[in-house]
Amino acid sequence: MRKPRKDKAGIMLAAPMGLWVTLFFAVPLLIIVTYSFLKKGLYGGVEWEPSFDAYRQVLDPDFIAVTLRTLWTSILATLTCLALALPTAYAIARSRHQTLFLFLTIIPFWTSSLIRIYAWINLLSTEGLVNNILLALGIIKEPLHLIYNLFAVILVLVYMYLPFAILPLFTAFDRFDFTLVDAARDLGSSKLGALVRIMLPSVRSGITTALVFTAIPVFGAYTVPLLVGGMGSTMVGNIIVDQVQKTRNWPLASAFSVILTLVSLIGVLTVLRGGRKDKKSKEVRT
Amino acid sequence: MQGKGSAISIQHITKSFGSFKALDDVSLDIAPGEFFSLLGPSGCGKTTLLRIIAGFEEPDQGEVLFDGTSVLRLPPEKRPCNMVFQNFALFPHLSVRGNIAFPLKRKGLGKEEREERVDELIRFVELTGHDNKKPGQLSGGQKQRVAIARALACEPDVLLLDEPLSALDAKLRQSLLVELDEIHDKVGITFIYVTHDQGEALSVSDHMAIFNEGRLLQAGTPYEIYESPSTLFTASFIGEGNIFPCTALSSRWDEEDDEWIITVDVPALGRTLEVTDWGPVEDGRRLYFSIRPEKVRIVAGDVDLGPGCFHGIVDEPVYAGYQSKFYVKTDEGATIRVLKSHTTYLEEGPGIEWKDRVSVIWRPADGYLVKEEWHEET
Ligand SMILES: Nc1ncnc2c1ncn2[C@@H]1O[C@H](COP(=O)(O)OP(=O)(O)OP(=O)(O)O)[C@@H](O)[C@H]1O
Ligand SMILES: [Mg+2]
Numbered sequence: 001m002r003k004p005r006k007d008k009a010g011i012m013l014a015a016p017m018g019l020w021v022t023l024f025f026a027v028p029l030l031i032i033v034t035y036s037f038l039k040k041g042l043y044g045g046v047e048w049e050p051s052f053d054a055y056r057q058v059l060d061p062d063f064i065a066v067t068l069r070t071l072w073t074s075i076l077a078t079l080t081c082l083a084l085a086l087p088t089a090y091a092i093a094r095s096r097h098q099t100l101f102l103f104l105t106i107i108p109f110w111t112s113s114l115i116r117i118y119a120w121i122n123l124l125s126t127e128g129l130v131n132n133i134l135l136a137l138g139i140i141k142e143p144l145h146l147i148y149n150l151f152a153v154i155l156v157l158v159y160m161y162l163p164f165a166i167l168p169l170f171t172a173f174d175r176f177d178f179t180l181v182d183a184a185r186d187l188g189s190s191k192l193g194a195l196v197r198i199m200l201p202s203v204r205s206g207i208t209t210a211l212v213f214t215a216i217p218v219f220g221a222y223t224v225p226l227l228v229g230g231m232g233s234t235m236v237g238n239i240i241v242d243q244v245q246k247t248r249n250w251p252l253a254s255a256f257s258v259i260l261t262l263v264s265l266i267g268v269l270t271v272l273r274g275g276r277k278d279k280k281s282k283e284v285r286t
Numbered sequence: 287m288q289g290k291g292s293a294i295s296i297q298h299i300t301k302s303f304g305s306f307k308a309l310d311d312v313s314l315d316i317a318p319g320e321f322f323s324l325l326g327p328s329g330c331g332k333t334t335l336l337r338i339i340a341g342f343e344e345p346d347q348g349e350v351l352f353d354g355t356s357v358l359r360l361p362p363e364k365r366p367c368n369m370v371f372q373n374f375a376l377f378p379h380l381s382v383r384g385n386i387a388f389p390l391k392r393k394g395l396g397k398e399e400r401e402e403r404v405d406e407l408i409r410f411v412e413l414t415g416h417d418n419k420k421p422g423q424l425s426g427g428q429k430q431r432v433a434i435a436r437a438l439a440c441e442p443d444v445l446l447l448d449e450p451l452s453a454l455d456a457k458l459r460q461s462l463l464v465e466l467d468e469i470h471d472k473v474g475i476t477f478i479y480v481t482h483d484q485g486e487a488l489s490v491s492d493h494m495a496i497f498n499e500g501r502l503l504q505a506g507t508p509y510e511i512y513e514s515p516s517t518l519f520t521a522s523f524i525g526e527g528n529i530f531p532c533t534a535l536s537s538r539w540d541e542e543d544d545e546w547i548i549t550v551d552v553p554a555l556g557r558t559l560e561v562t563d564w565g566p567v568e569d570g571r572r573l574y575f576s577i578r579p580e581k582v583r584i585v586a587g588d589v590d591l592g593p594g595c596f597h598g599i600v601d602e603p604v605y606a607g608y609q610s611k612f613y614v615k616t617d618e619g620a621t622i623r624v625l626k627s628h629t630t631y632l633e634e635g636p637g638i639e640w641k642d643r644v645s646v647i648w649r650p651a652d653g654y655l656v657k658e659e660w661h662e663e664t
Binding site: 056119177179180183184185186187188189190191197198201202 | 340342361362363368369371373375376377389392393436437439440474550566595
């Protein structure tokens with residue numbers, strides 16, 4: 001008599017969550033997927049007529065070039081984030097002033113991302129702070145082209161998403177028992193060996209989370225390439241915005257969104273699987 | 287699996303953390319192959335000393351010699367000692383096999399040889415059948431065995447053990463301590479065992495050292511430490527004592543028993559007493575007189591038990607199963623603690639209860655003097 005009632009309560013309790021996911025996640029996704037298989041309307045919108053036009057357009061060499069660039073930019077930015085976040089998170093976890101450093105890490109979130117991007121424009125532009133200082137010091141004669149190129153896009157992307165890599169890594173390092181490193185050294189590991197063989201596997205889940213947290217937003221970025229990128233550094237995000245606002249090809253925008261989502265999904269699943277598989281293979285090996 | 291065991295000499299080790307002196311001029315000599323315990327209250331610097339020997343911490347001053355050779359310049363991985371950590375420090379992502387194989391891999395042993403050695407160690411610590419479990423799936427005692435097997439894998443000359451049993455419950459602690467003693471006998475290497483449990487230290491050590499506040503107070507055999515503590519701290523830290531300030535009045539040589547008999551005035555007991563010692567004590571010297579509770583004989587009623595007998599009433603009896611403890615308030619106003627074992631064949635007279643009148647006495651040879659000076663305010 002009791003069990004069914006309990007089950008009912010469970011469903012009732014889960015209902016808001018289910019409703020939330022359906023409304024704000026499943027429905028929009030479904031709309032996008034549907035749109036990508038329809039014909040484009042004359043002034044935006046769609047004609048309700050099934051078609052693969054959008055996906056055919058995606059295969060245009062120019063678009064493929066942008067997609068590949070997006071991939072490679074994202075990988076570069078994500079790996080740079082990780083490379084910077086690993087030692088930073090380690091240092092914060094070992095520091096006596098943890099709270100202060102964590103606080104500093106999240107301070108940027110208090111300001112709109114747009115304002116922060118404009119700050120970077122001020123820093124990097126031809127008459128920007130960096131160039132002015134370098135000129136004044138006589139290190140350079142001509143202003144450097146620091147902005148409106150791929151370099152600027154990657155730099156600002158790394159800046160924007162670094163905290164997303166630091167925080168999960170910090171949690172992993174903070175939970176890590178550092179006497180294990182002592183133990184490894186006692187048992188014959190060098191300092192570096194101990195870090196790689198013992199600490200790295202223990203913080204693997206943190207690394208996975210950091211990868212996912214940075215790769216996904218970086219991959220879908222559009223404000224950063226729009227504001228600090230040039231012609232040669234547009235990303236898929238920019239194509240989508242253009243197709244929605246300027247060219248008014250909604251099915252094409254949808255098709256790109258679907259591709260973006262799919263690639264992200266595949267990426268995330270690979271990273272997650274990789275982490276798990278590694279654990280298993282180790283179990284067998286030792 | 288017989289190793290050789292190193293002699294360890296610790297010379298004038300001093301270590302400060304900021305302005306805090308964790309170790310203050312500590313010197314110790316440990317013979318090859320012995321079971322040596324470092325005993326002291328929490329925070330006295332035991333772990334710090336062990337970490338200096340292992341190489342995780344650098345002393346500000348002093349030397350650590352293994353068989354006469356300094357190891358201070360060697361990194362931890364190069365020192366011929368291995369450590370069993372307080373919280374086991376097993377690698378969570380490796381299985382029991384993986385943990386034990388870890389040091390062997392670092393040493394570069396071939397796969398076959400390595401597997402063989404791991405099997406041998408697993409049998410040695412009786413973990414057969416648990417090979418592929420992860421540390422998270424093991425009980426506390428099993429974890430401890432893995433930690434010991436892992437530390438012994440590379441046949442170190444010295445095994446450092448930092449309170450290896452403190453994370454286990456009392457019963458398990460007892461049986462693992464016995465096992466540890468057996469392992470020590472089998473492998474024959476030097477064990478340096480850190481503990482704050484005096485029972486553990488007294489029962490298994492060949493020699494032990496007492497620490498307090500970063501200083502080495504006394505080193506010796508468990509018998510020496512227990513029977514003739516040299517400082518007030520040792521006397522009160524090890525076992526229980528009835529400790530009273532006293533003043534030496536005179537010393538005389540006793541031909542017959544080949545010992546010195548010191549007459550001391552003990553104001554707290556309202557008496558002068560005789561106590562034996564290894565040598566004479568300067569007349570008028572201020573020191574402490576102590577008698578262990580278990581060495582005091584207690585008898586119900588006002589009975590004359592001979593010279594040095596005290597009479598009084600039982601202030602507070604504490605029953606503890608195999609023994610009872612009595613706080614006896616003497617007619618002179620002192621409190622003497624008495625331990626009485628409940629062995630039936632020794633039972634004399636009627637049982638002793640609260641507020642009963644009793645007589646207590648001890649042999650002069652059982653009392654001892656602690657040669658630390660007292661001051662008026664103590
Ligand atoms: N890295 C460090 N930095 C600052 N102080 C330290 C450090 N390591 C130890 N200490 C201090 O040195 C003193 C001795 O520490 P240690 O760990 O050696 O004590 P212990 O005798 O092992 O105590 P316990 O029985 O509680 O383990 C303590 O007061 C401790 O706070
Ligand atoms: Mg300690």
